[in-house]
Amino acid sequence: MSSSRKPLIAGNWKMNLNHLEAIALVQKLAFALPAKYFEKVDVTVIPPFTDIRSVQTVVDGDKLLLTYGAQDLSAHDSGAYTGEISGAFLAKLGCTFVVVGHSERRTLHAETDEVVLGKTKAALRHGITPIVCIGEGLEVRESGEHVAFNVAQLKGSLAGLTAEEIGKVVIAYEPVWAIGTGRVASAADAQEVCAAVRAALAEIADEATAASVRILYGGSVNSKNVGDIVGQTDVDGALVGGASLKSDEFATLSAIAAGGPLP
Numbered sequence: 573m574s575s576s577r578k579p580l581i582a583g584n585w586k587m588n589l590n591h592l593e594a595i596a597l598v599q600k601l602a603f604a605l606p607a608k609y610f611e612k613v614d615v616t617v618i619p620p621f622t623d624i625r626s627v628q629t630v631v632d633g634d635k636l637l638l639t640y641g642a643q644d645l646s647a648h649d650s651g652a653y654t655g656e657i658s659g660a661f662l663a664k665l666g667c668t669f670v671v672v673g674h675s676e677r678r679t680l681h682a683e684t685d686e687v688v689l690g691k692t693k694a695a696l697r698h699g700i701t702p703i704v705c706i707g708e709g710l711e712v713r714e715s716g717e718h719v720a721f722n723v724a725q726l727k728g729s730l731a732g733l734t735a736e737e738i739g740k741v742v743i744a745y746e747p748v749w750a751i752g753t754g755r756v757a758s759a760a761d762a763q764e765v766c767a768a769v770r771a772a773l774a775e776i777a778d779e780a781t782a783a784s785v786r787i788l789y790g791g792s793v794n795s796k797n798v799g800d801i802v803g804q805t806d807v808d809g810a811l812v813g814g815a816s817l818k819s820d821e822f823a824t825l826s827a828i829a830a831g832g833p834l835p
């Protein structure tokens with residue numbers, strides 16, 4: 573983490589928690605995390621679509637300092653796309669972030685880099701920060717090709733974007749073999765790929781843009797390992813799955829990313 577980039581902790585709830593459970597978790601999280609920590613860390617929750625309106629009501633009503641986002645969006649803005657959700661709708665609901673190209677969508681919904689690029693552009697069109705996910709599977713990691721694989725996925729997912737647009741993106745490196753498995757990448761593993769991602773951003777945009785973009789690590793992050801991970805030079809936060817479903821654990825790890833314990 574560099575002092576010029578504010579760390580971001582994003583809690584991706586995946587397909588967990590209904591809208592009532594969402595309200596309860598957000599209230600407990602806000603209660604547990606003192607306001608002063610938000611000067612040092614951005615904390616966001618990424619609930620299922622059906623929870624977002626409820627989360628918005630709590631965040632706005634109680635003037636909470638945490639933000640929220642969505643787990644996916646359509647590459648299209650409106651029209652005959654049954655079941656899809658437009659970035660325009662998410663913007664209207666006050667979403668700050670949207671996850672794009674999560675490995676579960678790349679795998680289960682066959683999303684290619686081209687699809688991810690279309691969604692990234694849609695997010696940018698609507699003023700929402702895309703959290704663009706990349707990450708290698710176990711076979712690639714074991715073959716030793718993980719750096720090249722991630723750089724290629726990054727370049728494919730951002731192809732043709734201007735430096736200004738790239739400057740508005742967050743990248744999340746999530747090795748697929750570490751997601752939900754309890755098998756966390758070492759801090760050095762995370763740093764290796766995140767540094768390569770930053771170097772690639774400098775190539776496709778420029779040095780200043782690359783230095784400003786936040787790069788997150790994701791994969792079995794919890795309060796015990798987050799300190800080491802966000803302590804790496806090129807790791808600017810975490811995309812957290814399982815550990816974001818418990819308010820105490822998520823508050824603790826967010827506080828650690830801000831550099832302090834909970835009171």
Ligand SMILES: O=C[C@H](O)COP(=O)(O)O
Pocket residue numbers: 584674746750751752753754790791792793811812813814815
């Ligand atoms: O988006 C979050 C990641 O897929 C990580 O999930 P996890 O923390 O449960 O391993």
